[in-house]
Amino acid sequence: MAAASYLPSEDQFLCSICLDLFTDPVSTSCGHNFCKDCITEHWDTSDRCQCPMCKKEFNTRPELHVNTFISEMVAQFRQSAQQKARSSSSSEQQVFKAGEVPCDVCTETKLKALKSCLVCLTSYCETHLEPHLTKSVLKRHQLIDPVENLEDRMCPKHDKPLELFCKTDQTCVCMLCTVSDHKMHDVVPLKEEYEDKKAELGKTEAKIQQMIQRRRLKIQEIKHSVDLTEKDADREVAELFQVFTALKESVERLINTIKEKQKETEKKAETLIKELDLEISQLKKRSAKVEHLSRSEDHLHVLQGVKTLNIQHPSPTKDWTKVSIPPPSYEGTVENAVAQLEQTLTELRKLLEGTVVRAVVQLEETFSQEMKELIEPELKDVQKYAVNVTLDPDTAHPNLILSGGGKRVSLGDVTTNLAYNPKRFHYSVCVLGKQSFSSGTFYYEVQVKGKTDWELGVARESINRMGKIRLSPQRGIWIAWLRNGNEYKALDDPPVLLSLKSQPQKVGVFVDYEEGLVSFYDVDVAALIYSFTGCSFTEKLFPYFSPCVNDGTQNSAPLIISPVRVN
The missing domain is CATH 1.20.120 (Four Helix Bundle (Hemerythrin (Met), subunit A))
Structure with a gap:
């Protein structure tokens, strides 16, 4: 009986070639054992067909068959080793280590938490988690992999769990938030929004x-x-x-x-x-x-x-x-030689001119086509984030005329006498959109056809409304503009002069709040105009529009917020 329970050591089941446990062990005629793949590869790469252990040479390569006895012994050894590993891991309760989440219930030796409960806001080790697995009342609690700082999942204002999501403001809220700051907002359970966002992430x-x-x-x-x-x-x-x-x-x-x-x-x-x-x-x-x-x-x-x-x-x-x-x-x-030289040089000049012109034309065509193929799918992707933007009359400069249901803006000749409003721009001829964004992505398109000057982009909520606006990202505004009918510029730090092949008739503006990205597109030709990258957004962002001065009648055409149609 004692002999039956005997299990050889691991060294007896190691292949001398790969130094790992046998896989499909085979035996040679000299009595040595190897993995089938190891000995086959060894003979394939060696000049001689011999045993790696005793160096015995074979006139012809032996036919190899799996040694079922050794194979069964190896399988038994693996199973025994796995059982031993499982028993040792279950026997030694995993003590909490640096970088791991401790059990909140353990009083003496802190053990490693196995799960965290989003209802109890407590992390449990294997022992203290048992009630949540056995009691019917606690089974309804939501368990997740252990996380630290469960207090961050509490509403800082009402000290209640953040178990709802406000779609209007794109933020997590508690039950009390729905009757105060987020009253009448579109609120859904966290799980529902989680499923939607997870599906979006999958698509993304x-x-x-x-x-x-x-x-x-x-x-x-x-x-x-x-x-x-x-x-x-x-x-x-x-x-x-x-x-x-x-x-x-x-x-x-x-x-x-x-x-x-x-x-x-x-x-x-x-x-x-x-x-x-x-x-x-x-x-x-x-x-x-x-x-x-x-x-x-x-x-x-x-x-x-x-x-x-x-x-x-x-x-x-x-x-x-x-x-x-x-x-x-x-x-x-000399005359004949000069004539020959001139003829040769003429041929050389023609050859060079033809080569350079063909190369430049081919390069331009290839580059334009490749850029179009790269940008078109991107534009289609960002157009899917289109939002309905309307102009906010409370922010419009007194000389601006809003029309078309808040979709058109142009500069009038008469200053309108309006009541004081801290939101209104009193110096710069511009207007903001009604909609604000503090997370996520959004996209809208503006028709600029017929204009010689315009400004488009986004601005943060705290932008100067009373005085002159300094147009730069450091001052909280990210815009592109047109001047004098053909001078395009991105107001970055420093400003960037843009060289465009065609004059945009419709400009698309795309913003990714988390990525810190603001991009401008020529919609009709599916071309990227410019991208602000690495931006740091800390406030609400508003769409920004300026039709600029009329310059007589040359720039009197309005800016028009257009419906987005995917190319």
Whole structure:
């Protein structure tokens, strides 16, 4: 019986290759055991088929079969080890450690909490949690994974659990809040809003994954485009080398022609010099004879010598007065070479111009298409967060005219005499939307057609209403504007001059409160105009509109809040 309960140690079930418990153990003819995959991979990567333990070589690779006895022993060992681990973990009550949530009921040794109750606002260890699992009254309580600071789940004003959600103000409230600050608001249970938000998060995650996938595909497309442009570049470079080679050959031919003509000139000069040297030698001999006779006083000898020399008719010599070496003529050669060079350079210029123009046009077309493909899905996504924005007459400058059910604003010629209102802008010609936002995302569109000046964006609640507004994010306003019909600018820190391919006729404004993002879109062409990123929002945000001054009649067209239609 004692032998039956005996369980070998772990070392006996370790594969000597992977040093882990056997998986599908097989035995070789030499009696050693290995994981089937380990020994197969070892033989696949080795030059010899031999046992890794005893180095015994096999003429042919042995056929391997799983050793069922060892396999069963390993399975029994695993099961025993798991049971031992479970019993040891249940026997040693998990004592609370730093970074973990302690049980609120334990008085002496604080144990690790297993669950937290949102009704009791208490965290329980395994022992103290038992009533919540057995008693019918406590079973209805909501248990969650242990969390710290359960007091944060209490309403700071009424000291009641935050068990409701106000959709109007997008915040968690207690029961007493619904009869005071949030009376007549759209309030639902936390669980209901949780389910809705969780579903939205699932959709958002799916959209993000789709966007990631689209961008990965776009990366592949761009890489493919780069590969194609690389081939085009290689072809263009080859053509350039051909042109430069032709240019080099033309110059070399010109140089060779000039050298050959110079050699011909030198050869002719050498021939003439040899002929002259010969005549000089002959003349020197005759001169010596004449000199010898002129010194003799022998009458007969002199007369006989003169007769021999024939001084009356000296030996004929060449007339060198008209002989010369004309310089080589390179006129035709140079002109022909220059003509060839000019032709080659013209071809090179055309090739370069064609290459650059084609490359620039192709780059612009590719970039525009890729940007459109990237922005269009984003615009469709943000358009889903469209909200119904109307203009707030209590904030409108006295010279502004609101119409169209709070959807149109333009500048009038007469200042309206209105009662004092601290919300109203008294200096800047602008107006805010009625709707405010302190969380989440929202989007709206404004028609700017026919205007030469405008300002659009969002502003925080505490923006200056009495004096001049400093237009920058530091002052609580995030806007883009148009000036003089074609000067677009984002009033960031510092301001950014925008270069747009087309003049927007309808501008979309998107805000993500938690992400600190304000983006402007050209709706008609689905193009991103500008994005403020990393913004810090701490107050309510209001849509901001300014039609600017009329400039006679050039800028008299109104700003119109348009219904959002998904492209």
